[in-house]
Amino acid sequence: MLSVENLTFRYRRGGEELFDDLSYAFEPGRVTAVTGASGRGKSTLLYVLGLMLTPLRGTVTLQGNNVSAAADAERSRIRAESIGFVFQDSALDPTRTILDSVTEPALYAGWSRSRAQEQGRVLLERMGVGNRADHMPGEISGGQAQRVAVCRSLVTDPAVVLADEPTGNLDQANAEGVLTALSEAAGAGALARTVVIATHDPFVIEFADEVLAL
Numbered sequence: 001m002l003s004v005e006n007l008t009f010r011y012r013r014g015g016e017e018l019f020d021d022l023s024y025a026f027e028p029g030r031v032t033a034v035t036g037a038s039g040r041g042k043s044t045l046l047y048v049l050g051l052m053l054t055p056l057r058g059t060v061t062l063q064g065n066n067v068s069a070a071a072d073a074e075r076s077r078i079r080a081e082s083i084g085f086v087f088q089d090s091a092l093d094p095t096r097t098i099l100d101s102v103t104e105p106a107l108y109a110g111w112s113r114s115r116a117q118e119q120g121r122v123l124l125e126r127m128g129v130g131n132r133a134d135h136m137p138g139e140i141s142g143g144q145a146q147r148v149a150v151c152r153s154l155v156t157d158p159a160v161v162l163a164d165e166p167t168g169n170l171d172q173a174n175a176e177g178v179l180t181a182l183s184e185a186a187g188a189g190a191l192a193r194t195v196v197i198a199t200h201d202p203f204v205i206e207f208a209d210e211v212l213a214l
């Protein structure tokens with residue numbers, strides 16, 4: 001389980017404080033939409049949950065551990081093992097094949113190449129883009145690229161998936177495909193994963209199980 005307690009963040013001393021002592025539990029098996037006007041800190045909250053930014057006050061707790069207090073190396077390890085990211089424009093490396101982009105986080109987490117590739121191909125197949133595994137990102141559509149980005153976020157089988165405006169540039173049919181994939185990733189029962197989506201897309205908010213308004 002992922003939660004924040006009394007969370008406040010600021011980018012620089014004397015700068016605007018975000019979140020105002022936010023406390024919230026992000027439930028496994030649920031898709032939570034983080035909403036709020038532009039500049040309220042939706043993206044920043046994902047970076048704090050993803051241990052890329054350190055809170056000014058308060059804590060981030062993952063599976064019972066106060067991970068926001070961990071040393072840098074430990075945070076990197078937790079991130080590699082337990083957290084997957086999906087970014088708005090899919091951010092696929094134009095010089096790597098689709099399969100290489102998908103497997104990269106698993107290699108970073110210490111998996112063997114063969115295990116990472118096997119898992120990558122399973123996910124791409126499940127997401128309907130298995131036949132694009134050996135293509136370059138420039139050869140696939142925006143909707144397909146975003147489904148590939150979801151595969152990349154899931155390759156290490158992380159407990160938490162954080163998605164920043166994952167449907168930002170997609171039409172409704174493609175947005176639905178991405179959201180369904182994230183919802184299936186949340187799953188249920190023993191395999192339940194926590195999925196958090198930062199968005200101002202009403203379609204995503206409607207789709208989500210929970211809404212956290214900043």
Ligand SMILES: Nc1ncnc2c1ncn2[C@@H]1O[C@H](COP(=O)(O)OP(=O)(O)OP(=O)(O)O)[C@@H](O)[C@H]1O
Pocket residue numbers: 011012016018036037038039040041042043044045198200
């Ligand atoms: N790297 C940074 N350094 C300093 N301030 C930043 C930085 N990134 C964001 N901010 C500021 O922090 C606040 C929150 O930004 P953030 O991008 O998290 O908001 P958001 O709710 O995701 O906005 P949007 O809906 O426009 O994407 C904004 O005032 C923004 O200008």
